[in-house]
Amino acid sequence: MVGAWSPAPPASSTMTPVDPLTSEELGRVRALATSSLCDADKSLRLPDPAIRAIVPGVRMAGPAVTVVAPDDHLPVLAAVGEAPPGAVLVAVNPRGARAVAGELVAAEARRRGLGGIVVDGYCRDVAGLRALGLPVFARGSTPASGSARDPRGWDEQTVALGGVPVAPGDLVLGDDDGLAVASPAEIRALLPGAEEVERAEAAVLAGMRGGRSLADHTTLVEHRATRRAGRESSLAFTV
Numbered sequence: 001m002v003g004a005w006s007p008a009p010p011a012s013s014t015m016t017p018v019d020p021l022t023s024e025e026l027g028r029v030r031a032l033a034t035s036s037l038c039d040a041d042k043s044l045r046l047p048d049p050a051i052r053a054i055v056p057g058v059r060m061a062g063p064a065v066t067v068v069a070p071d072d073h074l075p076v077l078a079a080v081g082e083a084p085p086g087a088v089l090v091a092v093n094p095r096g097a098r099a100v101a102g103e104l105v106a107a108e109a110r111r112r113g114l115g116g117i118v119v120d121g122y123c124r125d126v127a128g129l130r131a132l133g134l135p136v137f138a139r140g141s142t143p144a145s146g147s148a149r150d151p152r153g154w155d156e157q158t159v160a161l162g163g164v165p166v167a168p169g170d171l172v173l174g175d176d177d178g179l180a181v182a183s184p185a186e187i188r189a190l191l192p193g194a195e196e197v198e199r200a201e202a203a204v205l206a207g208m209r210g211g212r213s214l215a216d217h218t219t220l221v222e223h224r225a226t227r228r229a230g231r232e233s234s235l236a237f238t239v
């Protein structure tokens, strides 16, 4: 795993497998909130929540393409021109003082059909990023760009994103609540559970719009009583 300078990839790097999930499975993942994915699998990798949505109101799900950009946006410019459609560009800036992605990188990502950009570090051009609407996640923004000197492109290796490992091809998932990372196998295993969470929560919300209480739709009362008695119990929906 790298969170710092690392060797350049081979000159003729092979393409990271683009999408081990079927397009049908990816469509199902993109329809789900990250909170539902985390409810269905409590062991999902969670990058530091300080890496947040810079562009609000959008969802992101796609296989990672990783790049290390130590206060230098040249690797990001190269990687965005190499990454396959649907990929999420994960740029780790181990120095973390300067922006390594902005409106131009995001516009190229959008033009090439990427799923989004995640920076463990800063971005810039926030107004332009929001106008573009491509999902972008970062620790924040700074107007100051770094250098443009490092000739490598995407790294095809595992990086540390907000403290968790991200291997090329891992799914990077994001929305206004933050980021989660999962292997395709983990996603396949959790999909039915996450869809069930959303179905149940939609039914609860519909019931509450009809005037019934939250407790009416859950085991809240029995669960508290059981816990008060010191016995094991789980809170559950009853819809």
Ligand SMILES: O=C([O-])CC(=O)C(=O)O
Pocket: 073, 099, 100, 101, 102, 103, 104, 105, 106, 123, 124, 125, 145, 146
């Ligand atoms: O952060 C950077 O230097 C890159 C930048 O401004 C852009 O992509 O528009």
Ligand SMILES: [Mg+2]
Pocket: 102, 103, 104, 124, 125
């Ligand atoms: Mg710019």
